[in-house]
Amino acid sequence: xxxxxxxxxxxxxxxxxxYAQILEQAKELFDGQRNWVxxxxxxxxxxxxxxxxxxxxxxxxxxxxxxxxxxxKSHQLILGPFHGQVACQTIAFGKGVxxxxxxxxxxxxxxxxxxxxxxxxxxxxxxxxxxxPILQSGKxxxxxxxxxxxxxxxSSEDQEALEALAELIAAxxxx
Amino acid sequence: xxxxxxxxxxxxxxxxxxYAQILEQAKELFDGQRNWVxxxxxxxxxxxxxxxxxxxxxxxxxxxxxxxxxxxKSHQLILGPFHGQVACQTIAFGKGVxxxxxxxxxxxxxxxxxxxxxxxxxxxxxxxxxxxPILQSGKxxxxxxxxxxxxxxxSSEDQEALEALAELIAAxxxx
Numbered sequence: 001x002x003x004x005x006x007x008x009x010x011x012x013x014x015x016x017x018x019y020a021q022i023l024e025q026a027k028e029l030f031d032g033q034r035n036w037v038x039x040x041x042x043x044x045x046x047x048x049x050x051x052x053x054x055x056x057x058x059x060x061x062x063x064x065x066x067x068x069x070x071x072x073k074s075h076q077l078i079l080g081p082f083h084g085q086v087a088c089q090t091i092a093f094g095k096g097v098x099x100x101x102x103x104x105x106x107x108x109x110x111x112x113x114x115x116x117x118x119x120x121x122x123x124x125x126x127x128x129x130x131x132x133p134i135l136q137s138g139k140x141x142x143x144x145x146x147x148x149x150x151x152x153x154x155s156s157e158d159q160e161a162l163e164a165l166a167e168l169i170a171a172x173x174x175x
Numbered sequence: 176x177x178x179x180x181x182x183x184x185x186x187x188x189x190x191x192x193x194y195a196q197i198l199e200q201a202k203e204l205f206d207g208q209r210n211w212v213x214x215x216x217x218x219x220x221x222x223x224x225x226x227x228x229x230x231x232x233x234x235x236x237x238x239x240x241x242x243x244x245x246x247x248k249s250h251q252l253i254l255g256p257f258h259g260q261v262a263c264q265t266i267a268f269g270k271g272v273x274x275x276x277x278x279x280x281x282x283x284x285x286x287x288x289x290x291x292x293x294x295x296x297x298x299x300x301x302x303x304x305x306x307x308p309i310l311q312s313g314k315x316x317x318x319x320x321x322x323x324x325x326x327x328x329x330s331s332e333d334q335e336a337l338e339a340l341a342e343l344i345a346a347x348x349x350x
Contacts, residue, residue, distance in 0.1 A: 004260035004298030033264050035247070037212055038254040042242070045261045065216070072210070081211040081256040085179035086200070088222045089208050123179030151342070 003029075007045045009053035018050045019161035026165065030172035039173045040066045040142070041081035043165070047146065048083035057150035061168050062125060067091060067098055068142040068175065077102055080142065088122045096120035101131035107159050111152045127152035132162040134170050141175040178204075184218045184228035193225045194336035201340065205347035214348045215241045215317070216256035218340070222321065223258035231300035237300060242266060242273055243350065252277055255317065263297045271295035275308040276306035276318050282334050286327045303328040307337040309345050316350040 006025040009018055022043075029042050047064040065082020075093040093102045096119050101108045108131045113119045118127075126147035134142040144162055150153065181200040197218075203260040204217050222239040240257020250268040260299055268277045271294050276283045283306045288294045291304075301322035319337055323329065 004300065007261040029261065029264065035245070036266075036346050037243075037256070038264050041254050041256050042261045042264070045257070047258065049260065068212075070210070078210055079216050081212070081216050082220070083258050084220065085224065086182040086204065086217045087178050089204065089210075089213050089217070114191055125179065 006042075007049040009050050012054065013051065015054055015058065015161075018054055019165075022046045022050045023161070023165060023168065026168060027172075030168070034144075034172065034174045035075045036059075036068070036173040036175050037081060039169065043169065044081045045084045047144075051146070057128075057148055057153040060149040060153060061146060062149045063087065063123065063147040064144055064147070065100075065145060066142050067145060069140065077143065082145075084147070086124055088120060091120065097129050097131050098143055098145055101133050102140055105133045105135060105140055106136055107132045107163060109154055109156070111154075123147065127151045130154040130158055130162065132159070132166045134166045136170050136175065141170065144169075154156075178217075181217075184222040184225050186228065188228065190233065190332055190336075193229055194332075194340075197221045197225045197338070198343065200346075201343060205343070209347065209349045210349050211317075211348040212244070212256060214344065215243075217308065218344065219256045219258045222319075223289055224323070232303075232323055232328040235324040235328060236321060237296065237324045238262065238322040240320060240321070241317050242277075242307060242320060244315065252318065257320075259322070260298055263295060272304050272306050273318055273320055276308050277315055280308045280310060280315055282307045282338060284329055284331070284334055286329075298322065300324045303324045305329040305333055305337065307334070307341045309341045311345050311350065317347065319344075 044065040051058045051061040063084030066080035067077035068080045070076040070078035077091040091098045112127045128148045132144040179222040226233045226236040238259030241255035242252035243255045245251040245253035252266040266273045285304045303323045307319040
């Protein structure tokens with residue numbers, strides 16, 4: 001199979017089916033490959049292309065990617081691989097939705113980013129967001145960050161699937 | 176300025192103007208930030224969004240990103256940040272268009288990938304490709320790789336601008 005096909009999603013799939021394909025393809029891509037940059041780059045493609053193949057609001061996803069621990073500064077995240085428009089390079093722990101997920105080590109499911117205290121507007125078009133921490137041995141190593149240009153772009157179904165993906169990444173990649 | 180605006184390209188710009196914006200925005204984004212993952216992630220967004228804002232054939236660009244030296248195996252490239260569909264994780268020096276650029280340290284401008292000996296078909300939809308080496312002190316550290324779903328997607332104008340971008344990346348990022 002040529003690799004591009006892994007991120008081609010048939011029209012008419014349910015969100016459950018799209019996440020199942022993302023998880024299955026990620027598992028295959030990580031097999032024998034533990035380089036985190038490589039694995040997160042391919043995963044950002046799977047997430048972006050998968051979610052945008054779905055009906056509204058998921059087709060309005062405008063950013064899907066990762067921040068990782070900044071090796072040069074403690075309590076700071078730095079931009080990793082992503083799909084979407086240019087993004088903030090660094091985010092301090094505790095700042096905005098990403099920073100809250102990093103500090104609390106808990107998923108942040110934000111229906112309206114304008115209502116989130118200290119929200120960082122990297123892209124004024126983003127209206128809702130989900131951020132899922134990736135933990136190795138209880139320590140934060142990265143976060144999954146997805147933005148949507150619609151309000152309430154994400155639900156508990158996204159949260160469950162992305163938390164499973166975060167566990168797979170943590171088990172499969174060396175940071 | 177919110178960061179996303181750096182990768183918003185006005186309609187009707189010439190290719191020269193788009194590359195000027197890419198170079199200018201990359202320079203700003205790299206200012207004070209030498210992390211290669213962060214810098215290449217944002218640059219892949221600039222390239223993908225910039226080229227796709229242009230008329231045919233540039234609007235058929237279907238992959239824009241980077242491969243870097245694989246830290247675990249000599250004479251091998253490994254996938255870095257990109258925009259597009261899921262891609263091959265590793266490429267040996269000398270294999271396909273990327274491998275040829277890595278071995279020769281010369282830009283490969285390929286009008287028809289089917290005519291290139293040993294072409295790796297990560298995506299069967301790609302018809303033309305340009306690969307530009309990124310060198311630090313004469314040593315290869317990474318390559319810029321861009322694919323197009325049209326034949327003859329790239330010209331000497333792309334080559335000149337991408338070689339300038341490769342020099343900027345080499346001067347601004349620690350690999």
